[in-house]
Amino acid sequence: MDKQNISIVCFSGEFDKMLAAYTIATGAAATNREVTMFFTFWGLNALKKDRGRKAIGKDFLSRVFNFLMGGRNNLPLSRLNFGGASPKLMGGMMKKNNVAQLDELMEAASELGIRHYACEMSMHILGVTKDDLIDDVKEVVGVATFLNESEGAHIIFI
Amino acid sequence: MDKQNISIVCFSGEFDKMLAAYTIATGAAATNREVTMFFTFWGLNALKKDRGRKAIGKDFLSRVFNFLMGGRNNLPLSRLNFGGASPKLMGGMMKKNNVAQLDELMEAASELGIRHYACEMSMHILGVTKDDLIDDVKEVVGVATFLNESEGAHIIFI
Amino acid sequence: MDKQNISIVCFSGEFDKMLAAYTIATGAAATNREVTMFFTFWGLNALKKDRGRKAIGKDFLSRVFNFLMGGRNNLPLSRLNFGGASPKLMGGMMKKNNVAQLDELMEAASELGIRHYACEMSMHILGVTKDDLIDDVKEVVGVATFLNESEGAHIIFI
Numbered sequence: 001m002d003k004q005n006i007s008i009v010c011f012s013g014e015f016d017k018m019l020a021a022y023t024i025a026t027g028a029a030a031t032n033r034e035v036t037m038f039f040t041f042w043g044l045n046a047l048k049k050d051r052g053r054k055a056i057g058k059d060f061l062s063r064v065f066n067f068l069m070g071g072r073n074n075l076p077l078s079r080l081n082f083g084g085a086s087p088k089l090m091g092g093m094m095k096k097n098n099v100a101q102l103d104e105l106m107e108a109a110s111e112l113g114i115r116h117y118a119c120e121m122s123m124h125i126l127g128v129t130k131d132d133l134i135d136d137v138k139e140v141v142g143v144a145t146f147l148n149e150s151e152g153a154h155i156i157f158i
Numbered sequence: 159m160d161k162q163n164i165s166i167v168c169f170s171g172e173f174d175k176m177l178a179a180y181t182i183a184t185g186a187a188a189t190n191r192e193v194t195m196f197f198t199f200w201g202l203n204a205l206k207k208d209r210g211r212k213a214i215g216k217d218f219l220s221r222v223f224n225f226l227m228g229g230r231n232n233l234p235l236s237r238l239n240f241g242g243a244s245p246k247l248m249g250g251m252m253k254k255n256n257v258a259q260l261d262e263l264m265e266a267a268s269e270l271g272i273r274h275y276a277c278e279m280s281m282h283i284l285g286v287t288k289d290d291l292i293d294d295v296k297e298v299v300g301v302a303t304f305l306n307e308s309e310g311a312h313i314i315f316i
Numbered sequence: 317m318d319k320q321n322i323s324i325v326c327f328s329g330e331f332d333k334m335l336a337a338y339t340i341a342t343g344a345a346a347t348n349r350e351v352t353m354f355f356t357f358w359g360l361n362a363l364k365k366d367r368g369r370k371a372i373g374k375d376f377l378s379r380v381f382n383f384l385m386g387g388r389n390n391l392p393l394s395r396l397n398f399g400g401a402s403p404k405l406m407g408g409m410m411k412k413n414n415v416a417q418l419d420e421l422m423e424a425a426s427e428l429g430i431r432h433y434a435c436e437m438s439m440h441i442l443g444v445t446k447d448d449l450i451d452d453v454k455e456v457v458g459v460a461t462f463l464n465e466s467e468g469a470h471i472i473f474i
Binding site: 167169170198199200217219220223226227234279282283284285300301302304305308309310313315 | 319320322332333336339340343344346347349394395396405406408409410412413414415470471472473474
């Protein structure tokens, strides 16, 4: 019998939640499940080509917001972030305990053929364009596509 | 074939998460899916008749909590809230980019016939009564009703 | 017809979110649904034998993190936490309104035979061992087991 597909909405984009999302995603893909990841709002930050702080956008406010949110290197911990020190410390703890890092998980996701979609509406709001995002992003889609792709799948909102 | 129903639990009640919830909800309803929204805990704030800060409740603590949580105008951003300035700035960014505002999405949800349920237990805890909530709230229900209504549907906890 | 199983991922481990998780879990089990709870990351704190702050772990960083996160008595409110005062105040509001406390819900979950699994990877990262967790934790598992147990169930990520 076919296993149920997995459809993950990456909304919060925090370091620990992205780890959870990619751990579920790669684990599911490695056990022959179809996996789709939808990145919206803060989740988009993890997909920015520029991993540091960059003022993306055309107008002043998007530029300020994108600079403050930053890229993959600036993802905060959802608690006890200590100004960004914790994700780095936790990265060290993961390395020491031989747990896959976020970068490795994202690479694995790419190799396992996990589909990455970016949310059109939140890109509009935040002034982020497809060119600002890594090549793993297959397409920029709306909620209708998300729902169609998720038909019959588990939806996991993270 | 019938499309899968959507059952959204609005727990966190932050500005950005309510936007996500209503975007999924209205998108799903507009594409012929049955949608039910369950409001619990912080999510109830978005449904208060009074959109500002009001000391709802009978005892001192509920009154303090409800005043601090406020109503729809006081929903914070889940990150970078800056004392409530960000939701207002983001509302401006949405308007500029012709993205539907939260109020418009909520109106659309109402017109699309999306069922709004409020969680009995969290209303008890917070001292909020049905009279404090907008008329879109069809019923105050418990977890058993929520689960029955969600049978076979996607449950999305936001 | 058999009701759909419920599979809850307890990731955030905040006081209010654990309340929501256990309310759904016990409500589902009481209405003849199979319920499984997976505890990962911050969610593990609710399952620590030691309910207060204890420096669990072998190395310095895990000990600091575990001390800061604390146990069941230290779960913060996801908003308006006020240095930990709010969960205690809210506990009082729940008692006054005859709403089941977290401890009571966890006891009920145990009596209803709800399966508790702890996430192997996050235990590795945080230096928490099975001995540090309450006896309700049936097994320490990885993502593959989680996905297999969740086949056909509602996955609720909290």
